[in-house]
Amino acid sequence: MSDKLSDDEAAGAPVKPTLKTIAELSGLAVPTVSRALNDAPDIGVRTKKLVREIADRIGYVPNRAGLRLRTGRTQVISLVISTEHEIMNHTARMISSIAGGLRGSQFHLNVTPYFPDEDPMKPVRYIVANRLADAVILNQTQPEDPRVAYLLEQGFPFATHGRTVWCDRHAYFDFDNEAYGRLAAERLIARGRRHITLLAPPLDQAYAQHMIAGATAAAEEVGAQLTVIEEASTNSPHEQIIDVITAHVRANRDTDGIVSSSASGAMAAVAALEAEGLRLGEDMDVCGKESLPILTLFRPQMIAIEEKVWEAGDFLARAAMQAILHPAKPPLQGLDIPTR
Incomplete structure (x- = not known):
């Protein structure tokens, strides 16, 4: 393989790299270079790596219009x-x-x-x-x-x-999400919670129905009560979530656990509860789903379940x-x- 650039490239002239350029630098045939860049299964991993490294080094950009034709x-x-x-x-x-x-x-x-x-x-x-x-x-x-x-x-x-x-x-x-709904409800039940509220995704979404089914099954097994919030979802603005959770807790004083389908929804729920003077981990427990480890940093008493985004x-x-x-x-x- 030769690492020398052409005279025009060495002189700084604006030469557009082509498949032929990569072929000359790699010592490979042009069709092999083309197939390597297109991830052809019959081209070896080392060859693909070599071709892509050279392409990146010289700034090769495929002609997408020609490729599409x-x-x-x-x-x-x-x-x-x-x-x-x-x-x-x-x-x-x-x-x-x-x-x-x-x-x-x-x-x-x-x-x-x-x-x-x-x-x-x-x-x-x-x-x-x-x-x-x-x-x-x-x-x-x-x-x-x-x-x-x-x-x-x-x-x-x-x-x-x-x-x-x-x-x-x-x-x-x-x-x-069905397993999440079940697991979240079970975690709250294990802490003695029997009046659980679910802040779900938009109810027309498939994963909302899966989550509700899982949480409902876990609650029914131990005779706990599960209520699904209908006036807001975890896609709602945080201010709306806070207002809806506040109104729900005031109208249902026996609520002692909240499941949220998102980290931000769980944090908004905590803000609503604390504004009502309720103590997290004592009067109420909250469980949320997160893709980053943030909930227990926000409040150590929270229950966090990971989603691998x-x-x-x-x-x-x-x-x-x-x-x-x-x-x-x-x-x-x-x-x-x-x-x-």
Whole structure:
């Protein structure tokens, strides 16, 4: 392999690196370089690493317009994500983990946001109709999600963060929210709590129904009472959560435990309880789900259960790539089951 650059490059002339440039520097054939950059399975790991290192060093950027004409692919995977506040608390971590899962592959991540007052079908239709990506990743799935139905009908590669009624037919990664609901209720019950309130995700979401089912089952087994908040969700503004929890506790003085589907919702609940003069760990216990170890730093008395958002993003990246490159294979499916 030669590390010498051309005379024009040495002189500082604006020469755009090409596959031929990489081939000359690596001592490989141009087709081999091309296949290495496209992560072809018949190219060895060391060869791929060498080619990518040279490509990065010389600033090689593939001609995506030409690539699309030749292959029909964009080498883009689009994460379609809502801008709702609670979802946005996970956004940076999810983007980072998906990007990490794509690192070293031929694919790049594009983020397509949509606002709560917009039709969530709009960005998905736009991507598919204009072939702006090779696959999409969705979150906040509903049991009969119209986006999933549309993508299945179109035969367009995708993966979801969450399950649907058609999840046997598509790639997904999900946190087992039914197990979380059960475990959270059991942790509160173990502390002697028998009048538990659940601050859930939006009730039309599949994972909200899973969480309610798990918490309800745990409460029924010991004769405890479970109440689901309907006036707010963990996607609501914190001020609304505080107001709703405050009103609920005032109207239901026997409430002694709260389960939240998010860390921020749990912290808002604690703020409401403390403003009412209730003592955490004595008068009331609160359990929350977190992707970062923050709840017990905020209040040591809190019960925290981990959700592995990093693992989810990495898995979804691999699931989306398989859906593109190996559509005949069974879809990748994963489940994060929380433990004590």
